[in-house]
Amino acid sequence: MKKIWFYFANIYIHSKLNVKLFLTITLIMMTTLVFVLGGLQYAFSLYDEQIYAKSAQVLMMSSNNVEEKLERVEEVSYNIAVDPYIQKILLDLQGNVKGYDFYRLEQKIGDELEKYIDPANYVHSIYLYDSAGREFLAGDSSKPIKNKDKELALSQADKYEGKNHWMELEGSNGDLISVRLIQSYGNLNFETIGKLLIRVHLDKIVSGLPKPHGDIAGNIVITKEDEIFYSEKGIDNLKEYHFNAKDDQGYSIEYIHGERSFVSHITTDFKDWTYWSIIPFDMMFSKITAAKYTLVLVFMLMFVFLISLGFKFLRKFTNPIQELASTMQEVQKGNFHAVNQLNPSMIHEDEIGILYRNFITMIQRIDELIQENFSKQLLIKETEFKALQAQINPHFLYNTLESVNWLAKTNKQKQISSMVEALGHLMRYSTNFNRDIITLEEELDILNSYLTIQKYRFDDRIDVQIDFPCHVAKYKIPKLILQPLLENSFKHAVEPSVYLSVIKLHVYQEEDKLFIRIEDNGPGIDPLILQKVKEGKVNPNGTGIGLNNIDDRIKLYAGEQYGLRIENLSGKGTAITVVLPVQTG
Template sequence: MNRLQHLKIKDQLFILISFIMAISLILMLSGVQYAFHMYDQQIYRKSSQVLMMSSKSIEDELKKIEDVSYQIATDQNIQTNLLKAGHDQNKYGRYRIKREIWDQLAEYTGSKRYIKSIHLVDAFGTEYSAGANSSEALKRQISGLTKQAARRKGGNVWVTKPGANGELLSAREIRSYKQLNFNHLGIVLIVADLKGIVADLPKDWGEGAGKVAMSEGRHTFFSDSPLQKIDPPRLTSRDQNGYTIVKNNGRRFFMSYVTSPYENWTYWSLIPFDAMFSKISAMKAILISLFILFFLTAVLFGRKIARGLTSPIEKLVTAMKHVQNGDFKTQPLLKPPPERHDEVSVLNRTFITMVERINELIAENYEKQLMIKETEFKALQAQINPHFLYNTLESINWLAKRNGQPKISKMTESLGFLLRIAVNMKTDVLTIEEEADIVLHYFTIQQFRFEERLVFEVDVDPLVKSCLVPKLILQPLAENAITYCLEPVIEPCRIAIKAFAKDGFVYLTVKDNGPGMDENFLEQANDGLVQTRGKGIGLQNIDERIKLMFGEDYGLNISSEKSKGTKITIKIPFRSGV
């Protein structure tokens, strides 16, 4: 049992199917053998019944012939003529008596179908006969037949007709019943056509089957079969009828037999076993052959089905081993056809999908790691000795104040503030108030550059000052406003930045009075297809950062009309950072 558990699934399935088919074969053969055995018994019984009916038919005809023998022995005319024959008669008288007896015998001969001839021998040895048979053979046996008939004292005795097969001889003593003296008058012999009687029996077993034979003791006196050399069965007093199998010249024969209460005879029939059971034997052979063929076919198909079931599993195991060793390629796997929806195919496809997803996640993680490394490298570059930069700006600021240059001092302070915010990696979010300070420092620097051409306004509602927003979202919008509004024209540029609460949300707006956008450009800008000039942070990046922090319901929206300016609105939830 343990060895079976360690076998492959396909081998276990193959052994299981073979075991089931073998058990089925044994049960089928046992059932078929039992069914045919019962059928054989029915055939045997039927054969015995047919033989019994045949023997009764034969004996009925023989009894009719026996009745004719009795009628002849008791016929008044025959009795009278036989009595006259015992007295001295002239030649004419003897002829007349013989003619009358012949005529009487001729009438009796034609009265029954199976009477071949009738012979009458008087007490003086004179024979009278009617029929087609010669009486030469009887003359040699007349003395013995007379003695046999005399022992029956007027009763009938059946004996085999000497020298002939297929004929049976009825012998009866004729005794005078005149004055009841029962004197011996002669003997009447009737030759019965036994072969004709048997030939006219119904043939229930078909051609060449059911050949009838008759025996007395161990002596067979009639057979319509060429197998006369087969000895009749040895019967005991208890064997009234039955059947058996005998062999002759290497051939088997089915023999059924019936003993007769009418005479000390045994009726038996021989049927060639092969002729009788050829169809049954052929059917047995066909059934066994078909089942063996079915067994082999089932085993072959079972092997194929087992291989079809386990082949995807084996491939899956191979692929799992590759994955276990760190190889996430799916080349060792063959995807099952899409029309197959069995459990193994679904498992195979699910595993392939899982490996492909793992590959995608590994690739994504690898790219993210590269980006993180690159970002860390850039951050490292940005943080190279920031104190040196701060100290330098402080030195410039001190020199500007010492030399009476307030503008340079103011620009240096604003630049230092922006630099500290930009290189600070400790936080990614700021309050709106801190974002507003960054924008103010940025506008301070730009105002020294553009002077009266730049007019700006920053208005933050005190209610929303503590609300958190992603770091550096307003400064890029202010930079875009200067780039697209102030630089292309020479007129003063007005930029207004406001932050206020409305309907439970916080809105941050950046509005300018620039040339605005046409519909196509505005559509591209809202779709995130427009990038800021230079290396600044794009609008799409700002929108994605807001959605990442607050959800998809929030973000950035652009509204603009040609020659009427542009307005950028940021919507965030009202959440205080205090």
């Protein structure tokens, strides 16, 4: 794979400019298409999550409403079971009641049960059975319960011993029966005196739920143990689909009757029912899917159009560049007159036109420079000759100083001799340009020559203290950075003072940094001037070199973290610290 990549990369590198531009535009377009499609896919996934969140919210509200109303039915069932009037009638019916007496009690039970019929009409009917198994009915009698369902419900009443039990009626699409055993509470013997069945229309409850309108409303389905017992839009259409909830809640995209559907579910603690929401997926996403494919089609048409337009546009750039490249090859062979074949007037005022004109100007200038080269070489030779003559002057000065030194020794003038020797030593180091980096020991030697002259000048008005550990003597530093700093102290601290001036030079090392601190007891520097010195706005006089110059030299030599640090000692003088790297080689 790596070899194939290098192979195609090599082809691309050595291709012509128009081919490179074509491949680059193609790559950009294809990459953009991939990102657009990826973004659309990501947006669809976010939309799926939004639909799931909405459908989950609808399911939660639906389940809460359904279960709340069923709990009300349970309360009704309990109230009927413990109703003292109904209990008395059921106890009376245990006797040998016949004829008119039975008819009268039947009427009383019917009137009492009618009070419990739900005004919302989701309670379809109430069935009450006495201990003899006689049935008393209140509510709608148009759709009676099948005998096998009655027998199963009554047997469930015995099983749950007075507790409410919900039973789903098979094949009725959401009809439920609340089953409860009625026991006598009057004498606390809990004798069975009857059984109660309440038939509920689940469809009536679901139809009254608050639901969103449009495609997202979908279909609400309720299952128990993966078996459907209610569907808002009928059970027959969903018999082929197997509802299997692996988790308490979630969503998926399933095919139902060959049609994609967005299916979400939630399982509640009430009877372990699972509520399902089924939304036609294609109906929801038809417009979005159409927009997706339209976008891809438009993108491909734009790609073809831009490629064809780009070729014509690129030729306006590549053809002049190729012409310019062939002219450069001729110039490389020495044919400077090949530039005369170029016609910059035919080129527009764009970058290529500028390149044309600048190339012609450059070649003409090169030709002029070649013609002028001979005369300039003569001028350089003449300058070198004058530079050699200028070197005579320092030698003449050194010889003169030697003569003065010899004369001073002859006349036993030791001070004059010592000053002349120090001055000569100082000048030799200053005018020696062969070495830019010297050891600290050599720099201190230059400093001592300078101090010899200054001590004769100021006599006992100065006290110079030099302190440095022996191991730093061989460290490398830039040449002539200490003498200008010491001269700065003499100019600003010693000369204006009539008292004893103390100058301290202290050298110390911290890790990989070398610190050289020169401190005097002069009047110090005005903080405003000190700030201007640090900003480079003021260059103190005295050395002709300047503190900023020394700081720049150190930074060029070692880096930005090194250089000079100037401190005002609050009226007690000035301290300048040179920060250098520890350099031994």
